Amino acid sequence: MQAKYISYQETGSFSKLVLDYINNEESLRPFYSYRPDMDGLAEAIANRHFQGNRNTLVQVLKKQYEHLVPNKSVTKNIELLGQENTFTVTTGHQLNLFTGPLYFIYKIVTTINLALELKMAHPDKNFVPVYWMATEDHDFDEINHVSVDEKNISWIQQTNGATGRLSTKTVAAAVLAYKGYLGISKNGKHIAKLVEQAYLEHDNLADATRYLVNNLFQKYGLVIVNADDHELKKQFSSIIERDILEHNSARLIGETSNHLASFDYKSQVNGRDINFFYLKDDLRERIIFENGKYLVNHTDISFTETEVKAEIATYPERFSPNVVMRPMYQEVILPNIAYIGGGAEVAYWMQLKANFDFYQVDFPVLLLRNSALLIDKRTAQNIYSLGFELADFFLPAEELKNKWVRKNTEIQLSLADETRAINSIFDQIKLNAFKIDKTLSISADTAKQKTNRLLANLEKKLFRAEKRKHETALLQIENVKNRLFPNGTLQERILNIAPMYVNYGEDFLSSCIENFEPLGGDFTLLLP
16 A cells, blocks of 8 residues: 555644644643653653553463463563563553444554654664553443444443453344455455454453454554453552542642633543542442542442542452543553553543642653545545545535536636625725715615625525536535545544455555554555
């Protein structure tokens, strides 16, 4: 595949905060520690004071991988995590069915590529790409479906516990429907087999996801972490206790959110007085403080302060961080120097820096994941035959159509010259009227405005009439736009890896690895 690059600004698909971050806007400086470039990363490496237990991390990972047969790259990277000169580059994501939207794949590719670039820049150190599975999330409705061939495949299941612990006994129907799309080509059969082995031969969603993602990326040394673990949570227990008892995060994140709002940046997350859930078996419910007791919402479970301290000390794995505390948990147990996230993630991490500073946990480099649009040969030919450049199709459909009509008509459709001429005449009328009676100038302005509206409406009618003559070309523009932007949004936010893998196989993933530039700061267009 070939790659072309356009700026994120040109796509019209990213928030003001993200664009300002990329462009090094001064107002955002207080909300992060290091710039997302090689100099910033070098600073992060030099200043990283990892307080977690490397031996525990290695042993937990070995146990989690004991039912897999990881290749040498993964095995080596797990061992390297025990060494003081090894750092991680991490991305995190929910356990979406069959990997979910494409941007999940792009997050991992960006993570792998940054680890490779850092190794070349710092050959005396090691950098391990990590996928942090969000196994403790409980919003099953967000992850239980996938879009393939303009159809949704869903996994029907009732649950309110952590999704990583969810049994895969009822997923067979969804697997069968997914296989039906994949077909009988060599590539289709290959990924169908992986999906079957992942979801039908593993007992829970965490193990199924690990198996599938490992098989897609193990040759690049990707290490997959499930942090729903007693030994890992023990390292976080002191912060769990302090935050539950003292309510520090709510205050600090609230202050930061107000600071961001003063620069017209929107908050992505809101802290609570207690930012932990109680996690046990099939239960994950908020902990709330009422009448001197710590209650587990929607249950009869409650703790006094003494009891909650004892529970944290004995069963730290039962205290599950929410979205504002999960990043800190990650940085406590991993020797991490960079976090790869989408635009919303980069934004909400910036709300957290003051909290990190308060608990004296190092804040990583925040890096926007690579984004991409794959344009197949037929679509690319359509774009060029219509006389457009590839980047033009990020414009709204109506703007594209108007642009095409202006370019392909011999008739003068704009009344701008005529409007200027008439306005000039009205200005003279107004001047003459003013000389006769000052109040008549208002009447002249009113007549001018009415005439301008009439001319604007006439121009629109001219455009509509001309458009009707080019119905075929305009329909083609609409079809191309819909193919590239399903449901009116970026392809990566809707489509699954399935059509890409069926059509291109391993070449799709290797092309992403080859062409994504984690520090490039541009949006990637992929063409076969």
